[in-house]
Amino acid sequence: MRFSPTFSALRAALLSVALLGAAAPPCRAEGLEGRFEVRSADLELAGGVYHLNSRIDLPISDAVRRGLNEGVPLTLEVDLDVERVRQLLPNSRVAELTQRYDLQYNAVSARYILRNENSGQQQSLPTVDAALEQLSEVRSLPVLDKALLHPDRRYEASVRARIDYGRVPFTLRLLMFWVNEWHRESDWYTWTLQP
Amino acid sequence: MDAAALTRKYGSTVLGSLGVGLWLVALYLLASAAQNSQAFDRWLPWILLVNISGLLTLLVLLAGKLYQLVKDFRRHVPGSRLKGRTVAIFSVLAVAPILVVYYFALQFLSRGIDSWFEIEVSQGLKDTRELSHAALEVRVREFLQHTQVVAHELSGLTDFNLFSTLERERRDSGALEFTVVGAPTQIIATSSDRPMDTLPAPATDEMMLQVRRGRPYVSLDTDAVGGYVIRAAAPLDAGPNAPSHVLIALYPVPQQLSQLADTVQRSYTQYANLVQLRRPLESTFVLILTFVVLMSLIAAVYGAFFAAQRLVQPVQDLIAGTRAVAKGNYDTRLPLPSRDELGFLVTSFNDMTKRLGRAREETRRSQQAVEAERAGLAVILARLSTGVVSLTPDLTVRTANQAASAILGIDLEAAVGARFDETINDGVLFTQFLAAVRARLEQDQLDWREQIELPSESGRRVLMCACTALPNDVGGAPGVVLVFDDITTLLQAQRDAAWGEVARRLAHEIKNPLTPIQLSAERMRRKFLGSMNSEDAQILERATHTIVAQVEAMKQMVNAFSEYARAPDMHVARFDLNQLITEVVDLYRAQESTTELVLLLDPNLPPISADRGRIRQILNNLATNSLEALEGKDGARIEIETQAVEDGPKHMAAIIVSDNGPGFQRDLIGTVFDPYVTSKPKGTGLGLAIVKKIVEEHGGRIEADNCRTGGARVRILLPLGEAARGSAPREPRKSEHRRERV
Numbered sequence: 001m002r003f004s005p006t007f008s009a010l011r012a013a014l015l016s017v018a019l020l021g022a023a024a025p026p027c028r029a030e031g032l033e034g035r036f037e038v039r040s041a042d043l044e045l046a047g048g049v050y051h052l053n054s055r056i057d058l059p060i061s062d063a064v065r066r067g068l069n070e071g072v073p074l075t076l077e078v079d080l081d082v083e084r085v086r087q088l089l090p091n092s093r094v095a096e097l098t099q100r101y102d103l104q105y106n107a108v109s110a111r112y113i114l115r116n117e118n119s120g121q122q123q124s125l126p127t128v129d130a131a132l133e134q135l136s137e138v139r140s141l142p143v144l145d146k147a148l149l150h151p152d153r154r155y156e157a158s159v160r161a162r163i164d165y166g167r168v169p170f171t172l173r174l175l176m177f178w179v180n181e182w183h184r185e186s187d188w189y190t191w192t193l194q195p
Numbered sequence: 196m197d198a199a200a201l202t203r204k205y206g207s208t209v210l211g212s213l214g215v216g217l218w219l220v221a222l223y224l225l226a227s228a229a230q231n232s233q234a235f236d237r238w239l240p241w242i243l244l245v246n247i248s249g250l251l252t253l254l255v256l257l258a259g260k261l262y263q264l265v266k267d268f269r270r271h272v273p274g275s276r277l278k279g280r281t282v283a284i285f286s287v288l289a290v291a292p293i294l295v296v297y298y299f300a301l302q303f304l305s306r307g308i309d310s311w312f313e314i315e316v317s318q319g320l321k322d323t324r325e326l327s328h329a330a331l332e333v334r335v336r337e338f339l340q341h342t343q344v345v346a347h348e349l350s351g352l353t354d355f356n357l358f359s360t361l362e363r364e365r366r367d368s369g370a371l372e373f374t375v376v377g378a379p380t381q382i383i384a385t386s387s388d389r390p391m392d393t394l395p396a397p398a399t400d401e402m403m404l405q406v407r408r409g410r411p412y413v414s415l416d417t418d419a420v421g422g423y424v425i426r427a428a429a430p431l432d433a434g435p436n437a438p439s440h441v442l443i444a445l446y447p448v449p450q451q452l453s454q455l456a457d458t459v460q461r462s463y464t465q466y467a468n469l470v471q472l473r474r475p476l477e478s479t480f481v482l483i484l485t486f487v488v489l490m491s492l493i494a495a496v497y498g499a500f501f502a503a504q505r506l507v508q509p510v511q512d513l514i515a516g517t518r519a520v521a522k523g524n525y526d527t528r529l530p531l532p533s534r535d536e537l538g539f540l541v542t543s544f545n546d547m548t549k550r551l552g553r554a555r556e557e558t559r560r561s562q563q564a565v566e567a568e569r570a571g572l573a574v575i576l577a578r579l580s581t582g583v584v585s586l587t588p589d590l591t592v593r594t595a596n597q598a599a600s601a602i603l604g605i606d607l608e609a610a611v612g613a614r615f616d617e618t619i620n621d622g623v624l625f626t627q628f629l630a631a632v633r634a635r636l637e638q639d640q641l642d643w644r645e646q647i648e649l650p651s652e653s654g655r656r657v658l659m660c661a662c663t664a665l666p667n668d669v670g671g672a673p674g675v676v677l678v679f680d681d682i683t684t685l686l687q688a689q690r691d692a693a694w695g696e697v698a699r700r701l702a703h704e705i706k707n708p709l710t711p712i713q714l715s716a717e718r719m720r721r722k723f724l725g726s727m728n729s730e731d732a733q734i735l736e737r738a739t740h741t742i743v744a745q746v747e748a749m750k751q752m753v754n755a756f757s758e759y760a761r762a763p764d765m766h767v768a769r770f771d772l773n774q775l776i777t778e779v780v781d782l783y784r785a786q787e788s789t790t791e792l793v794l795l796l797d798p799n800l801p802p803i804s805a806d807r808g809r810i811r812q813i814l815n816n817l818a819t820n821s822l823e824a825l826e827g828k829d830g831a832r833i834e835i836e837t838q839a840v841e842d843g844p845k846h847m848a849a850i851i852v853s854d855n856g857p858g859f860q861r862d863l864i865g866t867v868f869d870p871y872v873t874s875k876p877k878g879t880g881l882g883l884a885i886v887k888k889i890v891e892e893h894g895g896r897i898e899a900d901n902c903r904t905g906g907a908r909v910r911i912l913l914p915l916g917e918a919a920r921g922s923a924p925r926e927p928r929k930s931e932h933r934r935e936r937v
Contacts, residue, residue, distance in 0.1 A: 071467030107463040109415035
């Protein structure tokens with residue numbers, strides 16, 4: 001559904017007034033939409049190092065697929081937090097890690113480039129579905145040395161994902177704070193880790 | 196001017212200006228931040244905070260102004276309606292253009308943003324992309340073919356020959372890397388021109404899947420270290436040694452082409468991002484524009500309040516000043532607002548109030564002078580023994596002094612402002628006085644002088660009254676002032692003096708010849724009585740007897756006159772009046788058995804200072820008068836009463852002697868105390884005159900009237916607290932008396 005420019009401007013004006021009245025209705029979703037959660041996550045010990053495996057449901061709508069195809073970047077950040085559980089005191093953090101992935105369509109090569117911002121490695125994928133499938137799965141990401149965990153202690157690991165659609169300036173995000181189609185955060189997925 | 200005063204005077208202005216300046220800068224920065232976000236990311240929250248603070252401040256100020264205006268409007272505060280109208284006009288004048296500008300700004304904004312995304316731009320980018328793609332596609336196909344050729348050449352080679360051939364072919368073709376893999380992770384041989392620490396490009400699943408299907412693989416990829424590379428894969432011919440080997444080749448893309456491709460990709464990405472942000476960006480611009488317009492509107496309305504207040508304030512001051520002047524506050528001075536017409540009006544108002552204040556001050560001084568004169572006149576009038584009453588033309592009492600009230604026997608001072616002839620109806624004296632005055636005034640006689648006699652129960656009063664017209668400033672009938680003196684006492688004194696003179700002359704001229712007459716008559720009787728016949732002797736006897744008897748009577752009369760004219764030789768002492776009265780009455784009770792003598796004595800009567808003998812004479816005279824008046828009357832009764840009374844400021848002892856006889860003849864009441872005034876056939880008419888004289892010698896007062904139930908009543912007032920009048924002032928009369936007796 002498309003609107004005429006004047007109508008859109010007036011709508012924005014009315015929306016602005018409504019914003020100043022702290023009662024703004026959500027605008028039509030043209031970005032992230034749908035469930036966004038960490039479906040599964042676990043830490044696998046291999047060679048004295050814990051590796052993270054996780055599966056994430058991404059809130060990808062058709063509009064996002066079109067946007068990706070037109071060159072709009074998609075950024076996914078996976079946060080891992082490992083804490084030692086204590087009885088009376090607050091948990092103490094043992095390790096935290098943020099893994100950042102950037103997915104962008106290269107119009108010249110007509111391929112989707114998935115880049116691991118932490119390691120600098122990148123993959124070239126032919127389709128958006130292959131790229132999203134690759135993005136939604138974290139495989140064997142080394143995150144924690146086993147020596148950092150005491151075998152007699154109990155730990156909790158938590159994974160959360162954050163996704164950004166497009167390069168939305170901070171000003172826009174701040175001024176249009178009620179619009180959540182550019183940035184989403186999932187809930188923490190937490191499980192107990194017994195070394 | 197010290198620093199504190201400067202701070203008070205200009206502090207708020209400076210702070211307000213700084214606040215407005217900061218706010219305007221924040222507004223500008225907010226507008227800039229929407230286009231250049233990264234430069235303002237750090238400061239954006241503060242910019243927003245300043246803007247929102249400014250907006251809230253304006254809203255609060257405006258709400259306060261509106262609330263004050265509505266409150267003033269409801270309370271009908273002077274100038275509030277004018278202020279409301281002015282604010283409305285100014286607001287409309289300010290808001291209307293802003294709204295028009297806002298509407299057109301929205302139009303331009305939406306069309307301007309839309310123009311960024313005109314179809315030509317989008318299509319141009321797509322064409323550029325296609326062009327780049329096509330330009331690289333030729334090279335990609337060439338490299339793919341070359342890869343296939345190399346793969347064919349490598350087929351069937353041993354591992355040693357495979358590596359050397361691979362190296363040679365790579366150098367000959369200018370490729371970055373040739374790698375022969377047996378499986379996705381098994382590298383058979385590789386030759387690379389890349390840095391030593393760079394691992395050979397791995398075979399991807401997509402690549403291996405496609406190759407194993409018998410189709411060559413080629414793709415244009417971005418290199419992790421930057422730039423573009425062409426990745427191609429072709430299967431080696433199947434043989435006993437390398438049944439499923441694949442050659443993976445990496446070819447460089449010339450730097451110029453890579454840069455151009457990067458530029459195209461960057462533009463494409465930026466454009467895509469812009470397209471995605473198109474609506475939000477537009478909304479943000481509209482939001483900022485609306486924010487600015489809203490603040491401008493509020494500021495304009497607040498400015499309208501400010502301007503209206505500046506305009507209306509002098510008018511409100513004038514209204515307040517006018518009301519203050521109407522209430523009599525002539526010290527009101529209004530602040531000078533400016534040097535325009537309103538300033539001229541305020542200056543004129545201030546001049547007017549100044550002149551009014553000066554005039555009022557002069558009036559007040561005049562009034563004070565008049566009041567002082569009036570107070571002085573009032574004091575004089577109050578101290579006058581002459582009665583003064585001023586009347587308006589309709590006989591309303593304007594002023595009256597104490598003497599007038601005392602003379603006429605009513606409270607005339609309390610009747611000031613009342614009609615002289617209607618409101619005041621009590622008092623015999625006043626009624627007669629009013630009748631006499633009214634008779635004159637009704638004949639339009641405003642200037643006259645007359646002696647007015649006013650008969651009353653307590654005696655005749657004689658007033659010398661003068662009437663004078665008062666000037667009337669406003670025209671019309673003039674009022675009058677009545678000035679009158681009670682000359683009764685004066686006339687009585689004149690009469691007393693005359694009677695004293697008569698008595699003295701009688702004593703002098705008549706008493707002396709009486710003794711020779713009596714002696715001569717007795718001598719004639721003795722000489723000729725024996726030589727006459729009996730008839731003549733009887734005649735002589737009767738004649739001489741008559742002469743002697745009449746001479747004796749005349750002697751008694753002359754003695755009485757002598758007693759009346761005799762100067763007082765008083766022996767003042769304090770004694771109990773009740774006791775004296777009791778003694779006198781006891782004597783009469785012993786003599787009289789037919790007349791009842793009743794005593795009503797006040798046991799609280801203090802002793803009086805007086806001549807006991809003369810007071811006894813008073814009592815004797817009064818008792819004798821009453822007894823003579825009661826002769827032959829059944830149920831005769833005499834009452835003697837004493838009281839302690841207040842006569843003005845004086846403490847007096849009252850002696851009231853009353854009987855149930857015929858009383859005084861009405862026409863004689865005014866003269867009962869005059870000598871030779873009597874209704875009795877045998878009376879000398881000196882009894883009450885002597886009583887009055889003794890009373891006056893003691894500084895007292897005597898009144899005679901008739902009881903309402905019949906009978907005469909005499910009331911004597913003698914002073915209690917002071918001694919009776921001494922003999923010193925009366926010395927001349929004493930000497931006269933002595934001379935008379937000689």
